Amino acid sequence: MAASRRRSIFVLSALNEFDYEAALAACAAGEHAAMQGLYEQEGARLLGVVQRIVRDRALAEDIVHDACVNIWTRAASFDPTRGSARGWIYSVTRNLALNAVRDGSREVGVDDDTAAALDARASLEAWHDMADAFAWQxxxxxxxxxxxxxxxxxxxxxxxxxxxxxxxxxxxxQLDAPLGTVKAWIKRSLAALRECMA
Known part of the structure; x- marks a missing residue:
């Protein structure tokens, strides 16, 4: 089977959207083309996310490689009831990057307000990068x-x-808040965003 045909297995032709769940299921079944398809689809964006976290291109490339190995070996553990397949892929990658920063950097103590501000800034930067990556001009x-x-x-x-x-x-x-509160915040915030965007 040609590589382009293999990759098309994971693309929903009507919407031209990549099927991350199908790709992870194929990885779990040992289909190498699935991992190649995932890498072609997300590799550049994953590298961008990791590079922003570790601030080192060579280290970021190593982490993305390790993340791909983890995604390949742990694909069977993906549970769609706990979140999206794409989110799981980014979570695996981001966690490796954060671990690398924790393991390789000196401990620098910051107060809770500073940590929250840094977290908010990193999230906003990630949002802007994602917006650019998907050309949502x-x-x-x-x-x-x-x-x-x-x-x-x-x-x-x-x-x-x-x-x-x-x-x-x-x-x-992450926010040291009750789970029910977080769910309510997300639900209300999504409703507010829909209203604002309308």
Whole structure:
């Protein structure tokens, strides 16, 4: 089977959207073409995300390679009830990058407000990069404006969920907030974004 034909297995022809769940299922079944398709689809964006975290191109390339190995070997552990396949891929990659930073950097203590500000800034930078990556020029200005209208903690919930690929539980731990509260913030924030975008 030709490589382009193999890759097309994971693309929904009607919408021309990549089927991440099908690709992960194929990886779990040992289909090398699936991992190649995932890498072709997301490799450049994954590298961009990791490079922003570790601030070193060579290290970022190594981390993306390790992330691909982890995605390949752990594909069977993906659970669609806990989040999107694409979010899981980014979560695996981002966690490796954060571990590399934690393991390789000196400990620098910051207060909670500074840590929250740095986290919010990183999430907004990731959002802007994602907007660029998907060429959302027409709507990015509107969505950015609408995101800025949300309270910072609610904006962070949305960005963690839809940019960083965190589960609700991960967001709750990140923000040290009850899970039910995080779910309510996300639900209300999405409604506010829909209204703002209308």
């Amino acid at each position: 027409a709507s990015a200005g509107r969505i950015a404006h609408c995101l800025e209208q949300l309270e910072p903690v609610r904006r962070n919930c949305i960005l963690h969920a839809y940019v960083d690929g965190f589960s609700h539980g991960e967001i709750a731990r």
